[in-house]
Ligand code: IPM
């Protein structure tokens with residue numbers, strides 16, 4: 480029996496509610512399969528922990544996490560702790576510290592999911608975003624200069640390395656080649672005359688290594704427009720950290736909303752644990768009401784199953800989510816229903832059992 484050791488950081492706000500449902504689904508896949516099991520260890524890190532201890536995670540937090548096969552994360556951030564602390568000192572530390580340089584985010588309109596776009600078929604929205612997740616605009620370097628003077632200035636450095644660009648682009652091309660899809664690079668070389676000119680240059684080089692893969696290059700502003708006007712032109716998409724952040728929220732908006740937006744932070748070499756987390760935040764406004772949708776965190780759990788090589792179960796979990804959406808009930812308020820988070824998790828489990 481294979482045992483997967485999972486570190487759970489349910490985190491803040493709706494994090495614990497939605498993660499509980501994902502854990503339920505993961506345990507059910509293990510039970511139904513019989514050849515693997517999960518061992519979950521819960522870490523109380525997040526904003527509450529910060530308010531008590533002055534830090535977002537234990538001092539040796541990264542050492543503790545390093546021993547696990549994966550991290551399952553809910554959400555971080557809550558009023559009372561500045562966002563740049565709650566996120567930089569937990570989420571971003573983990574992404575960077577464990578070299579989770581691939582942020583893999585499906586933007587796929589599932590059967591039964593609502594779409595606000597006109598004249599778009601469900602199959603037209605089926606993209607996979609490969610967001611660079613370790614550097615770029617999120618490098619965290621910069622300074623405040625001339626503070627308190629009229630010339631006060633903030634400098635935020637974007638750091639784009641050859642290694643960082645090459646590896647994320649190769650990841651996108653390998654995936655595209657495997658799945659027979661095109662790759663679209665999204666950048667902004669016309670305005671960002673160092674970072675994005677560099678990105679485009681490296682994209683041209685890496686494309687040449689994959690002559691069998693169809694490629695496209697778009698400026699980020701045009702890409703945002705096309706995602707709404709003509710989403711079917713996107714298949715595998717590779718882009719920088721910030722652009723990927725923004726465009727995947729747009730992706731969520733056209734494919735059922737934030738309650739259905741899943742993500743995985745991968746260290747493909749498996750030197751460090753990868754982290755699976757829904758794209759949505761802690762949603763303090765609805766926290767504790769039990770009305771958050773757990774579908775995004777359940778979908779992220781399906782990505783974890785894929786990563787462990789259980790793609791069959793990953794697919795079944797997605798099909799179970801679809802089956803619940805197609806039934807149209809139970810659904811949480813974001814999808815027009817009145818059901819509780821827990822009922823959705825139970826419904827997905829029921830579908831899984833009858834699959
Ligand atoms: C995301 C989030 C984070 C990001 C924030 C919370 C730092 O928006 O995962 O998309 O920008 O990466």
Ligand code: MN
Pocket residue numbers: 724725728758
């Ligand atoms: Mn985001």
